[in-house]
Amino acid sequence: MSMNEMETNGRDTVRVFVTGLCDGLPDLREALGKHPEIELVGSSDNVLEGASTLTGGHLQVVLHATRSATLPANDVAAIREYTKAPVILLASGGSPSLLEDALDADIADVLLLPQLTDNVVFSIKKACHTGRKQQASGGGRQGRLVTVFSPKGGTGKTVLSTNISASLAKHWGKRALLLDLDLQFGDAAIMLGIEPEKTIYDLVTAPGELDSEKLAGYTTRHACGLDVLPAPLRPEDAELVTEAKLARLLEVARESYDVIVVDTSPFFHGPMLATLDRTDELLLLTSLDVPTIKNVRLSLQTLELLSFPQDRIKVVLNRANSKVGMQRKEVESALELGVRYEIPSDRAVPLAVNRGNPAVLADGKSEFSRSVRELAKSLVTAQTVAKERKKFLAALARA
Ligand SMILES: Nc1ncnc2c1ncn2[C@@H]1O[C@H](COP(=O)(O)OP(=O)(O)OP(=O)(O)O)[C@@H](O)[C@H]1O
Ligand SMILES: [Mg+2]
Structure with a gap:
């Protein structure tokens, strides 16, 4: 004993x-x-x-x-x-x-x-x-990796990733990290109104092994409890964040956090592939806009080529209530995939963006905030289900 x-x-x-x-x-x-x-x-x-x-x-x-x-x-x-x-x-x-x-x-x-x-x-x-x-049994956390992607600029990746991660920290008691993988022009920090001293560039170029303690030294804490690892300050520093560095970073982050939310750029590049390899849930953003839908369709094909499991893809329709002569079901038939979440277009969003405070914190009663909170909640529930499944499988293996 x-x-x-x-x-x-x-x-x-x-x-x-x-x-x-x-x-x-x-x-x-x-x-x-x-x-x-x-x-x-x-x-x-x-x-x-x-x-x-x-x-x-x-x-x-x-x-x-x-x-x-x-x-x-x-x-x-x-x-x-x-x-x-x-x-x-x-x-x-x-x-x-x-x-x-x-x-x-x-x-x-x-x-x-x-x-x-x-x-x-x-x-x-x-x-x-x-x-x-x-x-x-190892005790360690196995944080869930949620990647927010869209092949088009301006679809709301940064708005959603900042708001979802802020809600996970503030409303759902999660240890959450927001990782800005829009390496050249990331603006997660500015949308959160923080002025970071260190970025992912400083972390990957620092000497020595990366571990949880070191990671903690490079993240910036937002008032809502969310930790943020911002994109490099200069676009030319992006290329130093290599696929291998990022793979290690994600492994370490999963030990320290319950959830890691990744904001991305509209491209498939090396670090993005390393992220996809470890992604538990891919929030694929679209809008009621023909060029965006066309590119989301192409992305689905690329994801299939990359053998990304389809059950991890959740289509998110942003600005779902816009009156632009197109409806959800048309998006679904074009993508041959159901829309999992709808996020409304809401004036609270640009107001909050310009103030540098996520709408889900600044204006909790808005329609947008309500739907983001629900989305965050379903991620939390999915995490519980995944954990239970793992426990069950481990028990089966022992039997
Ligand atoms: N649901 C929404 N309601 C109202 N405005 C929105 C909504 N979603 C996004 N926006 C507006 O669209 C702008 C662009 O969004 P965002 O920066 O998140 O896009 P992005 O996909 O990250 O773009 P990029 O690829 O350039 O990084 C934001 O500044 C915001 O004001
Ligand atoms: Mg962005």
């Missing part, structure tokens, strides 16, 4: 830290403090104040209490910054979608207070056990 296993067996206790506030929490905290199977390491009303214990406390489970009826994605993301320990959410009431959203965000359990202390302890022990097993 390993030391790790002994720690939670028999009389040994589970090291727990409590963050946040909700009705019924003080009583529960007191009861847990006295419970023989729990070692209550400490608590803090807000996550930031608990940062040092969260980071260095060798915690096995974090309980986070919330008064919100919806997923407190910011708090969850902040906790994940500090510790890999499983998180259990405590709430005094919840919206119907709270449990589902929480499970999608990899929350171990959701408990509505009041609860019998023994029920809470049972849930803590279960979360601790699962957390330990995950760490033993």
Whole structure:
């Protein structure tokens, strides 16, 4: 039996830290403090104040209490910054979608207070056990790679990739990285209103092996929690981002992030092929515009030649509500493929672009924002499904 296993067996206790506030929490905290199977390491009303214990406390489970009826994605993301320990959410009431959203965000359990202390302890022990097993099986994340592509300029690749990744970080509690692979004229950073000190060029030309720590030194954090690795500042530096460098970068990024969203240029080039090789979901953008549809059709043929799996391609119709004498079904019959997501044309978008703040953050109520949030949510759900499938296959292999 390993030391790790002994720690939670028999009389040994589970090291727990409590963050946040909700009705019924003080009583529960007191009861847990006295419970023989729990070692209550400490608590803090807000996550930031608990940062040092969260980071260095060798915690096995974090309980986070919330008064919100919806997923407190910011708090969850902040906790994940500090510790890999499983998180259990405590709430005094919840919206119907709270449990589902929480499970999608990899929350171990959701408990509505009041609860019998023994029920809470049972849930803590279960979360601790699962957390330990995950760490033993390599523990590492296997971030999902989402590539946003269109063979035409101006179809909304950068608008969508910035907004989707911002929503994943802000609304769905994901550790998300936006990678700007429009290497010559990338403008993801400007659309997000950030002024990065370092870009992908600095990262790939820096000496030494690339690992997660090094990657973290070159990304820029947006206020919504999203990390961004911008395109080189000068077009002539693009060619130093080679296919091999990018392949390694993506491997490292998948260990550090839940989701990596890649913005692209309208071409198939070496680094783009390296990205496609690792892409879990390709959002192929089109609009109600004949030349764009023609080129999207050609791209589908190229993707087939490259043996890119068709089930990973999701057609996104941007500016779907434009009155331009063409309809969704005409796009679908031209592409011989269904449209998976529709994104409306919305004045909120150019307004937000010019202010350097993604519409999904600046104007959350707009039609555009609503559809982007839904799209981001379905990526999160797809990630959960993919993980479950992997677990199931691993269990089959062991049987
Ligand atoms: N759904 C939308 N509603 C309104 N305006 C939009 C929408 N999508 C994109 N736009 C507008 O179109 C412009 C071009 O979009 P964007 O820069 O994202 O295209 P792109 O595909 O990244 O282009 P490029 O290939 O040149 O990088 C944006 O500045 C934005 O104002
Ligand atoms: Mg762009």
